[in-house]
Amino acid sequence: MHTLIFAIDTNRLGISRLPKVLQAAGFKVGTLCSPKSVLTKTRYIDRRYALTSLKSSDYLLKSLIKAIRDWHPEILISGDEIAVAFLHSVVRRAASQPDTVPKEVLKVVCNSLGSPEYFAATLFKHVTQQLAAELGIRTPVQQTIASTEAALDFARQQGYPVVLKSDFSWSGTGVKICRDERQLVEALPALLPPKTHPL
Numbered sequence: 001m002h003t004l005i006f007a008i009d010t011n012r013l014g015i016s017r018l019p020k021v022l023q024a025a026g027f028k029v030g031t032l033c034s035p036k037s038v039l040t041k042t043r044y045i046d047r048r049y050a051l052t053s054l055k056s057s058d059y060l061l062k063s064l065i066k067a068i069r070d071w072h073p074e075i076l077i078s079g080d081e082i083a084v085a086f087l088h089s090v091v092r093r094a095a096s097q098p099d100t101v102p103k104e105v106l107k108v109v110c111n112s113l114g115s116p117e118y119f120a121a122t123l124f125k126h127v128t129q130q131l132a133a134e135l136g137i138r139t140p141v142q143q144t145i146a147s148t149e150a151a152l153d154f155a156r157q158q159g160y161p162v163v164l165k166s167d168f169s170w171s172g173t174g175v176k177i178c179r180d181e182r183q184l185v186e187a188l189p190a191l192l193p194p195k196t197h198p199l
Helices: 014-024 057-071 081-096 103-113 116-123 125-134 148-158 181-191
Strands: 002-006 028-033 047-050 075-078 162-165 175-178
Touching (some): 014 028, 075 081, 075 103, 081 116, 148 181
C-alpha cells in the first residue's frame, strides 16, 4: 500500500519519525514537502516530491495533483496543521470549482480527511473543546475573547492562573500561562486578533 506524507511547515520534527514506522508496517512511503523540511532527511522514503514554493496555493495544488497521480497513494497523511488547512481548502475548492480538482485526487484527499462536518474541530481549539464537551469529556472553562476587557472579566470570574491559547496553533506555540493581571495584560496583544479581523 502506498502512502503520501504531505507537509508544508518546514520546522516540524516529529513527522520525520513516521516514514520508518510506516515502512516497518509494510507501506511504501512517498513525501511531498519542501527540500528544507526535516522530513527529507530520513532514509525511509521510497519516493520524494519537492515543493519548491510554499506561497502559492495554485502551485501547492498542482504539486499535490502531480504527486498523487504519479504515486497513487491510498492514504494521504498531513504532516502539520497548515497542510491540514490546505487540504480542507482543496475540498472546498472542489465543491465550488469542480474542474480544478481531478476526481481521483479528490477521492484520496476526502478518504484521508474524514467528514467535512468536523474540519473545524481538527484545527480550531475552541471548536475541538466544544466537541469534546458534547461527547462528555471533561474540559476546562473557556471563553473566546477579542479584547483585554473581556479577558480581564473572565479572569475575575474564574480566577488565576488563566491560560491563553491561540485558536489556530500547535505544539505549544501560542500558549501563555498568566498567573496575575499584569501577566495577562502583557500577554494579550500578541494573541488577540487584528482589529480588522472579523470576530
